[in-house]
Amino acid sequence: MANDLPTYNEADNQLIEDYLDGLLSEQSRKEVEERLQTDPDFAAQLALHQDIEGVLNTSEKQELKQNWAELILEVEEEMQVEKPENPLKVVSKMEGKKGKRSFSWLQIAAIILVLLIPAILYFMGVFDRTSSTYPQQLAMEYFEAPENMTIAKRGGTDTEGNIEELKQQVQSFYEQKDYRNALEVLQKMAKNGSAVNMSQVYFSMGICHFLLKENEAAIQSFLKVRSRDGIKSKADWYLALTYLQQGDTIKAKEILKQVAEKDVNVKRKKKAQDLLEKLVELKTI
Amino acid sequence: MTQTELNLLFKKCYKSNIPQLIHLTESKEAAQEVYQEAFYVFLKKWKQGAIQNQQNLCGYIFRVAKNKWLENKRKSKEISWDSILMPNETLTDDFDQLEVAENVLEQKKRAQLILAAMKELGDNCRKLLMETIVYKVSLKKLQEELGYASYNAVKVAKHQCKKSLIRKYWKLEGEKIE
Structure with a gap:
């Protein structure tokens, strides 16, 4: 019954806390241990304190591991980029090139095409930096949609009891490019906040809103990603792109500067620096 | 850092x-x-x-x-x-298996209620409990870091937070039973 709560025994609970914190004298500690054998209520109270410690430890560890999983992905990506090419492969490539200096007609045609296409597009006005839609073009150029909507389960209560099912639905709608329905499912997940990693939910919402060109909603979603989460720096990058898509180059530059300075992901840092340079050039035209 | x-x-x-x-x-x-x-x-x-x-x-x-x-x-x-x-036979008994499963379920429910109760606490209380219970940061260090006037003040604050957590847990447990 909600109104019929157990009585909180101040002295016993203080004693238990001191016992667990190792603050009791040898004599008092022995007394507590003797009492635990004979007083089941007292033993139940101690069990609750121990369970609190166990649950908080485990949930904190799980949360940290979720954030670290994100960092591991990033660092693995960086290690792939930094990994020097296998020396044996390099030698064999060089050997292969020795006897084959001339280009085939097909290669020459491909080079001409690669050089010609940007020029044609430029004359058609597609890459016109003076155009008012240039920031939006840049946003689309730099935007890379994440492959998956990653949402980790947390230790909290799954009140609806269907988090796993909802996760699959989000991924399936996202793969079908049905961002509207993906958003609806994500909103359902957000209502059951303690059972999922909310930063990942907000991040996924931001991506869907971005793809639907709902810039204001995307901004609000990315801003909700918590700063202690590993996904935060990724969210900042997409936040900058959203501001760009919205045409707000001032705010985009502000966020990009932070990404370019502080982001621990080398690849993203580099992209932010490139984009910043293009935006600075834009100002001077 | x-x-x-x-x-x-x-x-x-x-x-x-x-x-x-x-x-x-x-x-x-x-x-x-x-x-x-x-x-x-x-x-x-x-x-x-x-x-x-x-x-x-x-x-x-x-x-x-x-x-x-x-x-x-x-x-x-x-x-x-x-x-x-x-030997494996000790757990092959249906009754034993059922009891183990029930205990796991009970523990799971308890964990969910503890986390829900924790969520209802204020930011300061949550921080104080996490630092002392999970990270085992000493009360003396927390007194300095969080700006408590004395060692006793931080000790009392921690105790009050835990008391509040236990009461919230009981309340949620009561609501579940109801």
């Missing part, structure tokens, strides 16, 4: 430690697991103020990871001895 600096350290040490840990554990997954365990230990020690003037933090984390791996290896051996000494 800020959160960003901690993330940087995590990545930097991951890069330098993971090849050796893969060599040691002979599996990338096991290496990643043991590295995270070691970083958790480092995080706790750092919060407690037990790591000061440590020149080579990545080296420290590697040593912890190596010890963790040895400990896990030893434990897994102990478990196998356990299973040898305890």
